[in-house]
Amino acid sequence: MRKPLFCLTLLLIFLSKSGFAQDLSIDSERLHQSLIKLSTFGKNAAGGTDRVAYSQYDIEAREYIKGLMKAAGLKVSTDFAGNIIGRKSGKNPNLKPIAFGSHIDEVPNGGDYDGPVGSMGAIEVASTLNEKGIETEHPLEVIIFTNEEGGVVGSRALVGALSKEALQVKSNAGITQAEGIKLLGGDPERIPELKRNPGDLAAFLELHIEQGGNLDTEKLDIGVVEGIVAIEWWEFTFLGKANHAGTTPMDMRKDPMLPAARFVLAVNEIVNSYEGKQVGTVGKIQAFPGAGNVIPGEVKVNVELRDLSSDKIWKIYADIEAKAKLLAAESQTELNVKHIEVASKPALADPMVREIIQTQAEKLGFTTKSLPSGAGHDAQEMARIAPMGMIFIPSKDGISHAPAEYSTKADIANGANVLLQTILELDKRLK
Amino acid sequence: MRKPLFCLTLLLIFLSKSGFAQDLSIDSERLHQSLIKLSTFGKNAAGGTDRVAYSQYDIEAREYIKGLMKAAGLKVSTDFAGNIIGRKSGKNPNLKPIAFGSHIDEVPNGGDYDGPVGSMGAIEVASTLNEKGIETEHPLEVIIFTNEEGGVVGSRALVGALSKEALQVKSNAGITQAEGIKLLGGDPERIPELKRNPGDLAAFLELHIEQGGNLDTEKLDIGVVEGIVAIEWWEFTFLGKANHAGTTPMDMRKDPMLPAARFVLAVNEIVNSYEGKQVGTVGKIQAFPGAGNVIPGEVKVNVELRDLSSDKIWKIYADIEAKAKLLAAESQTELNVKHIEVASKPALADPMVREIIQTQAEKLGFTTKSLPSGAGHDAQEMARIAPMGMIFIPSKDGISHAPAEYSTKADIANGANVLLQTILELDKRLK
Numbered sequence: 056m057r058k059p060l061f062c063l064t065l066l067l068i069f070l071s072k073s074g075f076a077q078d079l080s081i082d083s084e085r086l087h088q089s090l091i092k093l094s095t096f097g098k099n100a101a102g103g104t105d106r107v108a109y110s111q112y113d114i115e116a117r118e119y120i121k122g123l124m125k126a127a128g129l130k131v132s133t134d135f136a137g138n139i140i141g142r143k144s145g146k147n148p149n150l151k152p153i154a155f156g157s158h159i160d161e162v163p164n165g166g167d168y169d170g171p172v173g174s175m176g177a178i179e180v181a182s183t184l185n186e187k188g189i190e191t192e193h194p195l196e197v198i199i200f201t202n203e204e205g206g207v208v209g210s211r212a213l214v215g216a217l218s219k220e221a222l223q224v225k226s227n228a229g230i231t232q233a234e235g236i237k238l239l240g241g242d243p244e245r246i247p248e249l250k251r252n253p254g255d256l257a258a259f260l261e262l263h264i265e266q267g268g269n270l271d272t273e274k275l276d277i278g279v280v281e282g283i284v285a286i287e288w289w290e291f292t293f294l295g296k297a298n299h300a301g302t303t304p305m306d307m308r309k310d311p312m313l314p315a316a317r318f319v320l321a322v323n324e325i326v327n328s329y330e331g332k333q334v335g336t337v338g339k340i341q342a343f344p345g346a347g348n349v350i351p352g353e354v355k356v357n358v359e360l361r362d363l364s365s366d367k368i369w370k371i372y373a374d375i376e377a378k379a380k381l382l383a384a385e386s387q388t389e390l391n392v393k394h395i396e397v398a399s400k401p402a403l404a405d406p407m408v409r410e411i412i413q414t415q416a417e418k419l420g421f422t423t424k425s426l427p428s429g430a431g432h433d434a435q436e437m438a439r440i441a442p443m444g445m446i447f448i449p450s451k452d453g454i455s456h457a458p459a460e461y462s463t464k465a466d467i468a469n470g471a472n473v474l475l476q477t478i479l480e481l482d483k484r485l486k
Numbered sequence: 487m488r489k490p491l492f493c494l495t496l497l498l499i500f501l502s503k504s505g506f507a508q509d510l511s512i513d514s515e516r517l518h519q520s521l522i523k524l525s526t527f528g529k530n531a532a533g534g535t536d537r538v539a540y541s542q543y544d545i546e547a548r549e550y551i552k553g554l555m556k557a558a559g560l561k562v563s564t565d566f567a568g569n570i571i572g573r574k575s576g577k578n579p580n581l582k583p584i585a586f587g588s589h590i591d592e593v594p595n596g597g598d599y600d601g602p603v604g605s606m607g608a609i610e611v612a613s614t615l616n617e618k619g620i621e622t623e624h625p626l627e628v629i630i631f632t633n634e635e636g637g638v639v640g641s642r643a644l645v646g647a648l649s650k651e652a653l654q655v656k657s658n659a660g661i662t663q664a665e666g667i668k669l670l671g672g673d674p675e676r677i678p679e680l681k682r683n684p685g686d687l688a689a690f691l692e693l694h695i696e697q698g699g700n701l702d703t704e705k706l707d708i709g710v711v712e713g714i715v716a717i718e719w720w721e722f723t724f725l726g727k728a729n730h731a732g733t734t735p736m737d738m739r740k741d742p743m744l745p746a747a748r749f750v751l752a753v754n755e756i757v758n759s760y761e762g763k764q765v766g767t768v769g770k771i772q773a774f775p776g777a778g779n780v781i782p783g784e785v786k787v788n789v790e791l792r793d794l795s796s797d798k799i800w801k802i803y804a805d806i807e808a809k810a811k812l813l814a815a816e817s818q819t820e821l822n823v824k825h826i827e828v829a830s831k832p833a834l835a836d837p838m839v840r841e842i843i844q845t846q847a848e849k850l851g852f853t854t855k856s857l858p859s860g861a862g863h864d865a866q867e868m869a870r871i872a873p874m875g876m877i878f879i880p881s882k883d884g885i886s887h888a889p890a891e892y893s894t895k896a897d898i899a900n901g902a903n904v905l906l907q908t909i910l911e912l913d914k915r916l917k
Contacts, residue, residue: 267733300767301792301860302698319747336731338778347769347788357778361732429732
């Protein structure tokens with residue numbers, strides 16, 4: 056009888072050495088309940104969530120968040136931009152913090168997952184570490200950013216990229232960013248003081264719903280984000296000659312609707328003609344004057360391109376522009392092209408962080424896919440100052456920014472566990 | 487010396503018998519000056535004319551019109567709908583009047599010819615007859631219709647086709663039709679009393695600018711109007727799935743913009759595939775929600791078809807609808823089609839009146855072309871109760887409803903002379 060017992064003891068020792076961290080797991084039910092509770096702040100009659108930044112719902116939800124953070128053993132403060140920061144010290148006072156978090160504000164009539172999953176997931180990770188008495192080498196920071204949906208305001212402030220002009224812009228709550236930040240207990244005037252510089256953080260991680268249909272369609276568990284794509288916008292205007300739709304014979308028309316329609320199809324064809332994950336969209340088209348009984352004088356077509364590579368975007372754009380010129384010439388219309396400044400540059404995930412997310416997800420037995428984030432996130436701002444990584448979980452039917460936005464309890468728990476393991480592995484590897 | 491004198495006398499007698507009416511001519515300069523004077527009522531800084539119906543400009547211009555009519559020997563009155571009617575009795579009290587006229591109201595920032603040419607042309611014809619002491623067999627009526635641009639209000643009232651609801655519609659002057667008609671000295675309550683029935687007029691004639699480029703392009707003098715086209719409107723809606731333009735891969739989209747663009751091109755191709763003068767226009771296209779960063783959930787495309795034959799319109803429509811269904815099926819989008827009631831049926835010109843216009847124009851040495859009117863006119867309403875004819879003169883570059891609208895002094899005089907001769911010939915033929 057002694058031999059088997061000895062073997063079992065050895066096995067347990069082996070497991071405790073090699074698999075200890077992997078056994079550690081967040082509390083799926085607690086995370087689920089916290090998301091349900093958060094969803095009550097601003098729930099509307101249509102089932103959507105009206106928790107726009109700076110609203111009373113946002114303010115009340117933030118108090119709930121602060122309470123959870125304190126319960127997780129974090130030292131909670133609100134910075135000058137209104138970001139809620141929960142700090143936990145590490146064993147090694149010389150190391151910079153590993154930060155992770157997301158946002159809890161929503162678009163008007165939004166859903167309950169875009170932002171909340173990463174926010175509550177981050178707090179759940181902190182709660183788990185606290186509960187299990189696990190102390191990391193690095194200090195940890197859980198950050199709940201101010202007004203992500205209204206222009207990644209909190210994260211921009213944190214990296215020194217929020218302009219004075221941006222503070223005067225009205226937000227969805229009907230007040231300016233500056234007024235809103237004051238309501239959250241921030242101090243807009245002193246925002247420049249909170250700026251973090253490259254090297255101030257060891258890493259930044261964000262867990263988020265995919266907001267697209269890749270993982271859901273392919274029945275995959277975890278998305279390893281390659282980076283956040285750059286976005287470029289243009290407005291193409293085809294100018295013909297407005298005229299009476301009744302009195303102008305077909306062969307005497309200079310109707311810009313025709314090259315505009317051909318152009319819409321060309322944009323789609325050109326974007327699809329390239330290998331890769333780039334996307335191109337015509338989301339807006341307008342004819343002027345825009346009456347059923349008037350041949351339009353001009354038609355405006357908005358084109359958006361997104362890709363992880365700005366070079367590729369501009370290469371695709373060159374094809375699109377050349378085609379537009381050809382279509383205008385063929386139809387004897389004039390063409391005006393305006394590049395619309397949206398100032399969205401690509402933000403690549405850190406290769407080591409990506410690799411760790413990938414490895415940890417696989418160790419936990421999850422299927423994964425590397426993919427770009429087509430949407431903007433606080434992580435894109437944080438990438439300016441720290442090695443950045445993002446973890447995606449499936450969004451049902453790819454829906455987001457709508458009441459139908461949904462991720463399963465299991466998928467959310469999977470994402471939070473990957474976040475937990477990634478933090479622990481980063482803590483080991485970053486010294 | 488006696489022989490030549492005798493021959494000359496014979497020649498003069500011959501000419502006076504055969505060519506008397508053809509020698510009669512309107513006063514081109516007087517007509518020109520009256521148009522210049524009329525254009526001063528409501529001229530704006532941009533060179534356009536703001537003489538919308540019921541405006542102070544309209545009211546003042548009407549006083550000018552009444553003065554001219556009286557000077558032309560007409561007995562002037564204003565009917566319950568505000569139409570100005572100038573009457574001249576004929577030799578035969580048993581005959582019904584030959585009526586002719588147009589309108590003097592304009593679209594906002596309109597031109598100086600659409601309406602005025604036919605109005606001042608009609609008054610000039612009356613002045614010429616008065617000046618030359620010519621009395622026709624039929625009584626004559628010069629009619630200046632109320633608010634043509636705001637829904638052929640005066641002519642509809644005259645034929646009993648103006649509904650009570652239409653009287654409550656706001657017009658371009660910012661007041662209802664009923665309020666406007668009161669300002670003109672009419673009495674909206676009593677409009678039913680002024681209704682004319684089929685047979686109440688011997689004929690109705692309208693001189694008008696073409697508002698299209700046929701005559702101008704082909705350098706022709708006179709357009710003999712075949713009729714006023716029917717107009718049908720439809721709204722085609724392609725329904726796909728609205729989605730995030732960044733997070734939705736190209737191959738997971740159900741983007742209604744693509745079938746909508748193909749449909750715009752198909753409408754043009756189908757309309758052009760038929761022989762004839764039909765026109766088809768997509769003047770309005772809208773994507774919803776219509777943001778540069780959102781794949782549209784639906785795209786609405788407005789289609790207008792015009793032709794003298796309603797049968798042909800519906801035949802063309804059948805092709806268009808079939809194509810739309812095909813495009814929707816191919817793109818896995820849904821299609822909704824809504825027929826928009828514009829209640830515009832074709833109004834054909836009377837064959838005899840057309841023939842007389844044609845013959846008289848040719849006798850005067852003018853080049854002519856038979857063509858449909860793609861625009862609506864008071865004549866289309868008058869066709870409900872009387873044999874109708876319309877005379878078109880060239881519009882420079884086919885422009886109308888704009889400050890650049892222009893017809894030459896010579897073309898206007900030609901048109902008025904054709905109107906004069908047509909009235910005289912009708913007076914002979916209609917007994």
